[in-house]
Amino acid sequence: MPCKPRLEITAEKIELPAAIRELWAFRDLLICFVWTEITTKYRQTILGAVWAIIQPLATMLMLTVIFHKFLHAPTDGLPFAAFSYSALLCWQYFSSALTKSSQSVLTNAGILKKIYFPRIALPISSVVPQLVDFAIALTVLGFVMCFYGIGINSRIVFLPFCVMLLMLPALGAGLWLSALQVRFRDVYHLLPLIIQLWFFACPIGYALSAVPREYQGLYELNPLVGAIECFRWCLLGTQANILQPVVLSSVVSLIVLISGAIFFQSAEGGFADFT
Amino acid sequence: MPQPSILIENLSKRYLRRAHSAQTFIANEIIRQLTSLGRRMHSNTQTDHTLNDERYLWALRDINLEAREGDVIGFVGRNGSGKSTLLKIIARTTRPTRGRAVVFGRAGCLLEAGTGFHPELTGRENIFLNGMILGMTRKRIQQYFDEIVEFSGVCDQLDTPVKFFSTGQIIRLGFSVAAYLDHEILLIDEVLAVGDAEFRRQCFDKMAELARQGRTILIVSHQMEYLQQLCNKGALLDRGQLVAYGDWSQIVQKYASVVAAQEFPVSVS
Numbered sequence: 001m002p003c004k005p006r007l008e009i010t011a012e013k014i015e016l017p018a019a020i021r022e023l024w025a026f027r028d029l030l031i032c033f034v035w036t037e038i039t040t041k042y043r044q045t046i047l048g049a050v051w052a053i054i055q056p057l058a059t060m061l062m063l064t065v066i067f068h069k070f071l072h073a074p075t076d077g078l079p080f081a082a083f084s085y086s087a088l089l090c091w092q093y094f095s096s097a098l099t100k101s102s103q104s105v106l107t108n109a110g111i112l113k114k115i116y117f118p119r120i121a122l123p124i125s126s127v128v129p130q131l132v133d134f135a136i137a138l139t140v141l142g143f144v145m146c147f148y149g150i151g152i153n154s155r156i157v158f159l160p161f162c163v164m165l166l167m168l169p170a171l172g173a174g175l176w177l178s179a180l181q182v183r184f185r186d187v188y189h190l191l192p193l194i195i196q197l198w199f200f201a202c203p204i205g206y207a208l209s210a211v212p213r214e215y216q217g218l219y220e221l222n223p224l225v226g227a228i229e230c231f232r233w234c235l236l237g238t239q240a241n242i243l244q245p246v247v248l249s250s251v252v253s254l255i256v257l258i259s260g261a262i263f264f265q266s267a268e269g270g271f272a273d274f275t
Numbered sequence: 276m277p278q279p280s281i282l283i284e285n286l287s288k289r290y291l292r293r294a295h296s297a298q299t300f301i302a303n304e305i306i307r308q309l310t311s312l313g314r315r316m317h318s319n320t321q322t323d324h325t326l327n328d329e330r331y332l333w334a335l336r337d338i339n340l341e342a343r344e345g346d347v348i349g350f351v352g353r354n355g356s357g358k359s360t361l362l363k364i365i366a367r368t369t370r371p372t373r374g375r376a377v378v379f380g381r382a383g384c385l386l387e388a389g390t391g392f393h394p395e396l397t398g399r400e401n402i403f404l405n406g407m408i409l410g411m412t413r414k415r416i417q418q419y420f421d422e423i424v425e426f427s428g429v430c431d432q433l434d435t436p437v438k439f440f441s442t443g444q445i446i447r448l449g450f451s452v453a454a455y456l457d458h459e460i461l462l463i464d465e466v467l468a469v470g471d472a473e474f475r476r477q478c479f480d481k482m483a484e485l486a487r488q489g490r491t492i493l494i495v496s497h498q499m500e501y502l503q504q505l506c507n508k509g510a511l512l513d514r515g516q517l518v519a520y521g522d523w524s525q526i527v528q529k530y531a532s533v534v535a536a537q538e539f540p541v542s543v544s
Binding site: 004005006007008009010011028029032036039040043044110111112113114115116117269270272273 | 290291363364365366367368369370371372373374375376377378379380381384386387390391393395396400403404407408409410412413436459
């Protein structure tokens with residue numbers, strides 16, 4: 001007789017390492033979730049993927065008026081358009097990945113209640129599709145850089161690392177918020193507020209140097225600070241010392257990610273009963 | 276004697292009647308942590324204070340059941356007797372509160388119409404999405420793709436987004452994908468009574484074919500005539516307890532007597 005898998009179902013929660021192993025067995029489904037989101041995002045729109053460019057561009061124009069013309073915010077010597085657009089790309093990715101992953105469990109309640117798959121696949125698969133928008137918007141940054149005569153240098157090899165610095169905190173926070181939202185719908189109302197505050201806590205319309213020196217350590221605990229600084233450093237060739245913010249943001253991101261994954265696993269057993 | 280396929284031991288499931296407020300939730304967590312600490316220190320307390328607590332609903336109470344390979348078991352009982360909850364636990368969508376279920380082999384579900392379909396995707400894309408959600412590999416779906424399409428009878432709309440399908444067409448497509456699951460155990464929760472007469476016939480034949488392949492099939496339904504033709508075993512549940520389990524013919528009689536007993540006190544308001 002062929003050996004059949006034996007599965008024991010009890011009230012015990014599934015520990016994180018077991019969940020990750022299981023996730024590997026479900027990789028086809030994970031890819032399918034990502035692909036579905038990418039291919040359906042711009043269906044039945046007229047402008048299609050152009051939306052991926054319009055959003056950061058429009059925000060850039062708004063920031064140019066407010067931060068640059070009105071407030072004369074420092075930009076570490078960079079042209080304001082390149083300075084803010086580069087950070088807006090990162091922000092655009094981060095905020096949409098965070099929103100999607102935070103809501104991933106509730107929006108998929110329909111399948112969640114009917115079918116078993118590792119629940120952690122939902123927040124994970126929802127931080128990936130936004131990378132496509134990120135890549136599209138990145139090409140526009142190329143044009144902006146050409147316009148201001150900023151050349152590409154060899155630091156560009158660190159770009160994947162920058163992307164990782166954006167993905168990890170988005171996923172980490174997404175794991176926390178998606179699991180919390182199942183029990184406490186307050187998260188749904190809280191999320192726009194979190195995102196709005198987070199925007200102003202990032203060096204998007206102003207440079208890191210504008211933050212008073214005594215608060216900089218605290219400010220850099222925001223994992224996006226390191227990610228944005230690193231992104232500018234590797235594409236725009238800024239001279240700022242980015243080692244401290246990058247190390248801090250890596251550490252904070254990993255803490256949020258690991259604690260988020262553990263929390264998610266401890267809560268996922270009850271998802272079907274509360275959605 | 277066929278090999279066991281599902282073993283259920285002292286399985287219970289408790290639901291909250293309503294979601295707690297944040298304060299009671301946190302308070303309960305603290306109490307739970309403390310009591311589990313206490314239980315570890317002197318672990319002879321088996322009584323559960325929540326058994327008669329108004330706030331909780333015991334959907335299943337101490338279920339013991341064994342299914343063997345090739346069994347086709349019909350689950351009957353009134354609404355709210357715990358049939359679906361039992362299937363959900365075996366399907367792993369919800370966890371038991373106590374006890375355990377041991378499943379030998381992979382368990383797959385046949386779903387309600389349209390579950391897991393993405394409205395913006397075409398019929399073709401949805402066959403793949405749905406198949407993978409149900410636990411099929413991409414390879415297997417590719418292998419049976421033509422058969423699935425033919426069975427569903429929606430060939431001419433394969434490249435139309437599913438949101439433009441009629442309800443009947445969605446049902447057909449959904450069942451067709453599920454009919455090609457390769458799982459050893461199939462869980463079917465009230466999905467038989469759908470579609471037009473012709474498609475129902477088609478579904479029924481498919482189900483009978485699946486049953487003949489030696490798979491273990493668990494069916495929840497109120498359609499006694501279907502169960503009559505498909506099942507060799509039956510399980511009768513009432514208020515979360517397994518009242519009877521055995522050959523289908525015995526269960527039919529028991530169910531009839533339960534229904535008769537229930538009908539008497541029902542008042543028409």
